[in-house]
Amino acid sequence: MGRTSDARNKILAAAAALIEQRGYWALGVAEICAAAGVPKGSFYYFFESKQALALAVIDEHWETQRRQWEALLGSDRDPLQRLRDLFEATEEVQRASRRKAGLVAGCLFGNLALELSNQVEEVRLRLQEIFEAQIDLIERVVAEAQAQGLAAASIDTREAARSIVAQIEGLVLLAKLLNDPAQLESLWRNCLDLLQAPRPAALDPGRP
Amino acid sequence: MGRTSDARNKILAAAAALIEQRGYWALGVAEICAAAGVPKGSFYYFFESKQALALAVIDEHWETQRRQWEALLGSDRDPLQRLRDLFEATEEVQRASRRKAGLVAGCLFGNLALELSNQVEEVRLRLQEIFEAQIDLIERVVAEAQAQGLAAASIDTREAARSIVAQIEGLVLLAKLLNDPAQLESLWRNCLDLLQAPRPAALDPGRP
Numbered sequence: 001m002g003r004t005s006d007a008r009n010k011i012l013a014a015a016a017a018l019i020e021q022r023g024y025w026a027l028g029v030a031e032i033c034a035a036a037g038v039p040k041g042s043f044y045y046f047f048e049s050k051q052a053l054a055l056a057v058i059d060e061h062w063e064t065q066r067r068q069w070e071a072l073l074g075s076d077r078d079p080l081q082r083l084r085d086l087f088e089a090t091e092e093v094q095r096a097s098r099r100k101a102g103l104v105a106g107c108l109f110g111n112l113a114l115e116l117s118n119q120v121e122e123v124r125l126r127l128q129e130i131f132e133a134q135i136d137l138i139e140r141v142v143a144e145a146q147a148q149g150l151a152a153a154s155i156d157t158r159e160a161a162r163s164i165v166a167q168i169e170g171l172v173l174l175a176k177l178l179n180d181p182a183q184l185e186s187l188w189r190n191c192l193d194l195l196q197a198p199r200p201a202a203l204d205p206g207r208p
Numbered sequence: 209m210g211r212t213s214d215a216r217n218k219i220l221a222a223a224a225a226l227i228e229q230r231g232y233w234a235l236g237v238a239e240i241c242a243a244a245g246v247p248k249g250s251f252y253y254f255f256e257s258k259q260a261l262a263l264a265v266i267d268e269h270w271e272t273q274r275r276q277w278e279a280l281l282g283s284d285r286d287p288l289q290r291l292r293d294l295f296e297a298t299e300e301v302q303r304a305s306r307r308k309a310g311l312v313a314g315c316l317f318g319n320l321a322l323e324l325s326n327q328v329e330e331v332r333l334r335l336q337e338i339f340e341a342q343i344d345l346i347e348r349v350v351a352e353a354q355a356q357g358l359a360a361a362s363i364d365t366r367e368a369a370r371s372i373v374a375q376i377e378g379l380v381l382l383a384k385l386l387n388d389p390a391q392l393e394s395l396w397r398n399c400l401d402l403l404q405a406p407r408p409a410a411l412d413p414g415r416p
Contacts, residue, residue: 023323025233103326113385114319115231118311127385162382162391163398169381170374177321177335183370190371193401 008046010036016057020097020105023115024054051120054112058123061108062130066137073137079145080197083138083164087187090168094181106176110169135161145195152196163194216254218244224265228305228313231323232262259328262320266331269316270338274345281345287353288405291346291372295395298376302389314384318377343369353403360404371402 014036018027029050033040047053072085097105109127117124139161145151151160167190175183191197222244226235237258241248255261280293305313317335325332347369353359359368375398383391399405 022327023233025231025323026327105326106322110381111322113381114314114322115233117385117387118313119230119234124385124387131382131385159394159397163375163379163394166378166382166391167371167375168378170376170378171371173318173321173377173381174339174370174374177325177332177339179326179332183374186367186371189367190402193404194398196401 007036007038007042010038011043011046011053012056012060015053016061016108019054019057019112020108021101021103023111024050025115051122054116054120054123055126058109058112058126058130062133066133069134069137073141078150079141079148080150080192080195082141083145083191084188086138087168087184087191090172090187091181091184094172094175094184098179098181104176104179104181107169107172110172131165134165138164142195145197150195150197155194155196160194164191167191167194215244215246215250218246219251219254219261220264220268223261224269224316227262227265227320228316229309229311231319232258233323259330262324262328262331263334266317266320266334266338270341274341277342277345281349286358287349287356288358288400288403290349291353291399292396294346295376295392295399298380298395299389299392302380302383302392306387306389312384312387312389315377315380318380339373342373346372350403353405358403358405363402363404368402372399375399375402 011032015027015032018032018035027050029043030040032050032053033043043053047056068089069086072089073082075082075085077085094104094106097103109130112123113127113131117127135158139157142151142155142157142160142164146153146155146157151157167187168184171184171187175181219240223235223240226240226243235258237251238248240258240261241251251261255264276297277294280297281290283290283293285293302312302314305311317338320331321335321339325335343366347365350359350363350365350368350372354361354363354365359365375395376392379392379395383389
């Protein structure tokens with residue numbers, strides 16, 4: 001039992017790394033098994049298909065990311081600072097990916113949304129749920145900021161949260177295309193703009 | 209000569225449609241030729257490889273889109289209205305795609321950037337040039353808006369243009385994922401926020 005679940009985890013980890021680097025269609029099951037160091041027969045013991053594996057990779061990635069987002073966005077810091085913490089963590093993920101693999105991997109969910117959403121309905125639905133959950137998490141903080149006068153009273157908190165998620169995805173796309181995590185540095189300034197936030201000196205968007 | 213260039217165009221058109229719907233890796237040359245109605249031998253007469261075809265599809269798509277962007281952004285309308293024209297045209301492209309194929313196709317360049325940029329260096333470089341050219345075109349209009357007092361004097365026009373392009377890509381991603389072109393409706397409001405634009409009644413972002 002210990003050994004089998006170990007094989008499953010090895011397959012999941014290898015698949016996550018390969019999908020992040022190369023996407024879904026470019027990969028074959030044989031290659032995933034070789035990278036995981038498990039025989040191909042094991043694969044079909046744990047996963048019905050490559051698609052089932054992709055869903056498991058998505059779920060596991062979201063499980064980890066959701067915990068991180070909840071910790072950052074649910075901290076006791078100022079609401080705008082919590083958003084800034086999220087942006088910095090997002091940038092750090094891409095910096096770490098470049099340090100490790102030489103390449104900005106981008107966002108697994110964004111990559112798969114563009115690659116698969118028009119082809120695999122089950123993946124589309126799962127990713128829709130994840131993006132809505134991201135928007136929910138951000139909206140709660142935006143609403144807190146608004147209640148504290150840190151975002152304009154006139155903004156629609158849902159729309160603002162959706163626009164912030166879109167801004168993250170768009171800038172991560174540019175970061176991946178340019179292999180340059182610094183593209184994400186403008187997230188914070190843009191977020192303040194989208195929230196029509198007053199800009200006290202303490203929240204100056206400039207970097208030291 | 210007429211016939212051969214006709215076959216090339218058929219291959220290009222079929223490949224553009226298939227790549228928009230399904231991406232690059234999921235496609236094979238045989239399928240492209242079948243959709244184009246040309247024998248597979250013809251393919252290699254015109255294109256060295258599937259990658260060479262992808263580059264030709266990118267170039268042709270940009271040629272068309274660049275003309276459209278230049279016409280909209282170079283018109284004699286108010287600078288902010290020109291940006292709004294671009295956003296509405298972008299939304300209409302996705303609406304047309306859904307009417308025709310039942311699916312929001314998304315942005316060909318964004319799709320290929322996420323699918324290929326870490327794998328095919330030539331595609332990465334071509335797409336980098338295209339996104340920089342898009343940012344150039346938008347930056348010119350942002351600078352005009354700024355000169356006319358329609359955007360805050362304090363914004364960095366390059367950064368703002370880059371953020372607008374990222375916002376387009378991010379919202380197109382959500383539109384594709386949700387198969388809902390209306391996701392793009394917030395582009396105009398978000399652009400005004402990113403430009404810290406004053407909001408005279410005539411430019412009210414609300415829709416009728």
